[in-house]
Amino acid sequence: MSLLVIGTVAYDGLETPFGVRERILGGSATYIGLSASYLTKPVHLVSVVGDDFEQTHIDMLNRHNVRTEGLEVMAGQKTFFWKGKYHLDMNSRDTLDTQLNVLEHFNPKVPDSAKNCDVLMLGNLVPAIQMSVVEQLPTRPKLVVMDTMNLWIENTPEDLRKMLKKVDVLTVNDEEARQLSGEHNLVKAARAIRAMGPKILILKKGEHGALLFGPEDEIFFAPALPLADVVDPTGAGDTFAGGFVGYLDSVGDYSFDSMKRGLMYAATMASFCVEAFGPERMMDLTEDAIRARRADFAQLIQVG
């Protein structure tokens, strides 16, 4: 099995009610890759950083079997930087600073070793860049999963529509689903989005769990684990996606039933992510911790 992940690798400045980090590793591909690395291998990462990017972070990714042949280091450029602040409810955040840096020139090149991947995970990026990755692959992967955001729904709707026809699964949050579909009701929004291309829609609702809408109008729900200590939600959505594609790539079964199990792994991985700042908690997980947490989730919805 083989998973290819495209997305950002970044430095983030984070402020939550529980602390501050001036500069911490971040980016969608970082979270997706780390999360998936606990469930499958190899994980190929395609992204771009500046020459300020620390070798220790590349080493860390490699130690987790995240392969970085596709991580371009751009000389004379700086790594993408994002700074945000969360308030007490942590469901919304303020962006304080965005420095695109290398992202302005990002032209992803998929290494030969990753071109025959089974599963392709397109992290949130300009749709045209996502498309350029799809076009580099000689054969269509068995599963294509894509994330997107409000910015592309507003600014590049036509490119986004074209991309949607290329993917099996789209992951968005509830507000993005409403914006993309023009429907307030989420069941209707899911139907409208599935008519745009993706047979499957994953609706991420943060602390309220996630919904999986299937090709026959099936609905499956994975709760979020109520946690006493939520420190920083940054990356939780990407970690969720990483758990989903990591599980599916590991089993090679892309049926709707398999996706349900994948959603439970997605929720499990995301529950770890929020327990510490940035990707800190995602660097030191053990198989035992994941198994125990997965059992907590089963317990949460187990009718006695």
Added chain:
Amino acid sequence: MSLLVIGTVAYDGLETPFGVRERILGGSATYIGLSASYLTKPVHLVSVVGDDFEQTHIDMLNRHNVRTEGLEVMAGQKTFFWKGKYHLDMNSRDTLDTQLNVLEHFNPKVPDSAKNCDVLMLGNLVPAIQMSVVEQLPTRPKLVVMDTMNLWIENTPEDLRKMLKKVDVLTVNDEEARQLSGEHNLVKAARAIRAMGPKILILKKGEHGALLFGPEDEIFFAPALPLADVVDPTGAGDTFAGGFVGYLDSVGDYSFDSMKRGLMYAATMASFCVEAFGPERMMDLTEDAIRARRADFAQLIQVG
């Protein structure tokens, strides 16, 4: 088995994006009683109305085996009236009018036929009135469940604290739980509230489902069913409570495992309530419809 329900019986004026009702049957005891009536009997209702209350509504309750010996009709007085407006997201509402009318003089009298109830459901009311009901019962019911709201948390905190020591299960929404406990995190809030008296806390999150916190720090989650057509959320929380106590009274098993099953019935009944205005949908349910909906819920969280 026998269930005693105390709460309001009212007329409501309702406005949602899907329509308007100038004057429709409402009140917490109405919703709780109707909902429970599909799962257990007898259901004894204790409340108060004015002499403007229509006999057809009393007949309707009786047809559903909701016994109204404890429904006082106050001569020369008007029934409690509430008017509210919901916006598109339906998670919040504006109160447009409140006419307490008979509620200003409400002094509930539990009829003898209901004094030895197994389960007592105290709908949202002034805590002192809830207490007066508890004090009329010769023996403590096997299960006491109580609902409350922000108004009593703010205005009569001492009376509320006294009441909390008398109950087994408290039902509140997430904002009320935060307000009552002073904790933003819901896991910590639940612990703090359970230390005030109720061994069990039910946290209602509306369209995001409900959490059940148990005596040993257990957590169980019941999702809400994603529905394509939500017309009016009025009464959903009370209908939820009615499903919970109705189920528990019907089985006579008040263990935490039984409460988990009760929560699934609670969610099932609430999912019907929101499909029509006021209690309209709660008047014509069938056993088959309830069984089918209960199966939809099981399906929603069934990992394949």
